[in-house]
């Protein structure tokens with residue numbers, strides 16, 4: 001007897017939305033149906049997804065930043081097959097893993113000022129470990145984090161989440177967590193001067209809205225952390241592993257954090273894995289005696305499939321020069337979008353580094369467009385972005401997301417393998433859709449029509465909430 005997974009997938013794939021509505025997250029299915037994102041993809045290869053008709057889509061979402069090396073990369077698949085075909089002594093627990101040792105050694109080569117690695121199963125678990133390590137290493141209670149930060153959704157991570165929509169209804173959260181504005185050194189110094197702060201945790205570029213710090217911010221923050229004895233924790237879960245055109249985004253500013261967090265694309269898109277890279281003295285404070293050798297950990301961390309996925313991912317990043325590709329394609333796209341902003345008054349600013357790009361829309365100056373913009377803003381803040389995101393998928397087969405709840409920014413997070421012809425596809429599609437959005441009210445009626453078709457039973461006043469697509 002064996003389970004034929006491919007047959008099962010083929011036999012049941014048409015029922016996916018019904019299954020999810022019945023047994024999983026019904027609200028997610030409603031969101032997908034409302035904005036016409038219920039495409040029922042059948043295959044993924046590299047930067048592309050394929051639907052039932054065999055139509056090819058360009059994925060600028062990358063599974064929230066997981067598919068840096070693209071979907072189903074042959075090097076990762078072959079490494080995983082090897083692990084499965086061999087009989088490695090996986091997860092012995094009262095022994096140590098060979099592959100974990102090698103992956104740790106390899107990761108630290110990219111971040112030579114750090115000396116130890118702690119592996120986890122996900123991004124949020126890496127954040128939890130960093131919070132625990134920081135408190136115990138400094139014997140201080142406080143954690144400082146930034147407004148609009150996203151570090152995951154388990155309790156520690158949620159306690160340092162700078163967005164009320166994620167926190168609401170889940171309190172009480174961890175005590176002694178203090179929120180400050182991003183990119184504000186004065187606020188940071190006021191927070192740290194109590195000398196009660198164990199760690200300052202931040203994303204070097206914030207995922208929400210793609211916020212890029214001013215050039216003095218990260219070096220200034222590192223200096224303040226040193227001055228007040230606070231650990232600097234760089235959450236590079238989204239920005240790390242080449243995403244911004246450097247191995248770590250912090251490298252753009254010469255940052256040397258005390259703790260660096262990785263996850264997402266380290267998985268090769270196949271096996272969840274996270275990593276906490278730290279200074280030795282911090283690690284030694286946590287694991288300080290033999291009876292504390294397992295004081296923090298997780299059963300499945302360091303499993304052979306995850307370690308092999310991490311090793312294969314780094315191999316692909318190096319052999320395909322993906323960090324360099326992220327830098328050059330990112331520059332090309334940023335410059336193309338900046339030129340578009342000169343032509344289209346609703347396109348306000350373009351931000352980013354490498355292949356993490358935010359395109360922000362804003363109130364127009366001309367009276368002709370103002371009324372339509374205000375109408376959409378009244379229905380729901382950020383709804384304008386649906387005028388872009390929906391036709392990008394429907395008419396141009398480009399999958400992209402709004403960069404956060406209620407903010408008028410679209411985020412591009414493509415696989416780092418994208419080619420020049422993919423860039424042309426992106427530039428052509430955005431130009432067409434943004435130009436159409438300026439031809440109001442036709443574009444608004446077309447948006448309303450799509451929403452109506454997909455949610456006929458709903459009142460128009462509910463569309464805003466339904467279409468505030470989940471994002472990170």
Ligand SMILES: Cc1ncc(COP(=O)(O)O)c(C=O)c1O
Nearest residue numbers: 122123124150151152237238472
């Ligand atoms: C910057 C950042 N940190 C942490 C996380 C949480 O990672 P995970 O979803 O694997 O728990 C995310 C996920 O989106 C993230 O973007």
